[in-house]
Amino acid sequence: MIGLLTIAVAVVQLYIASQQRERDLFLANETRVKDLEITEKNHQQALFLANEQTKDTILNDYLDFLAGFLEKHTDKSSNLNWAAISSIVEFKTFAVLDQLDGKRKSHIIKALYNARLIQSDNWFFVSLAYANLTEVELGHA
Ligand SMILES: *[C@@H]1O[C@H](CO)[C@@H](O)[C@H](O)[C@H]1NC(C)=O
Numbered sequence: 001m002i003g004l005l006t007i008a009v010a011v012v013q014l015y016i017a018s019q020q021r022e023r024d025l026f027l028a029n030e031t032r033v034k035d036l037e038i039t040e041k042n043h044q045q046a047l048f049l050a051n052e053q054t055k056d057t058i059l060n061d062y063l064d065f066l067a068g069f070l071e072k073h074t075d076k077s078s079n080l081n082w083a084a085i086s087s088i089v090e091f092k093t094f095a096v097l098d099q100l101d102g103k104r105k106s107h108i109i110k111a112l113y114n115a116r117l118i119q120s121d122n123w124f125f126v127s128l129a130y131a132n133l134t135e136v137e138l139g140h141a
């Protein structure tokens, strides 16, 4: 009788132990899955921030280029090849616009507009006819 009871207790103990082990494994897996999710989220966030930083750098470099350009070429009497120079500005502008989002593109269009570079009555004119203006919002200028 005592022998059977001992066996029964042992079986129950084994059962409890295996249940506990299963629960521990389950919890360990839950923790691992959560850790992976957090890692993935951090990774996505880091990518997003890096991407935003890259765009800011592209935008700032472009605005620096534009400021430098305007400083150098405000004298319209200099006998430069304006067609060639305007196409350089256009190419640079198109390339930058391709890489930016709507908010930053709008920033560029406003800068060009304020510098009177996209007004067709200006002596120096940059055409945006072939520019990527997707997502540009100029509503609240
Ligand atoms: C761990 O948990 C995930 C999601 O809860 C599940 O898809 C996966 O099958 C589990 N893995 C193991 C080894 O239990």
Ligand SMILES: *[C@@H]1O[C@H](CO)[C@@H](O)[C@H](O)[C@H]1NC(C)=O
Residues within 6 Å of the ligand: 097, 098, 099, 100, 101, 102, 132, 133, 134, 135
């Ligand atoms: C045009 O700009 C959008 C973002 O506003 C970009 O997703 C798309 O790739 C650009 N198109 C080209 C041809 O680069």
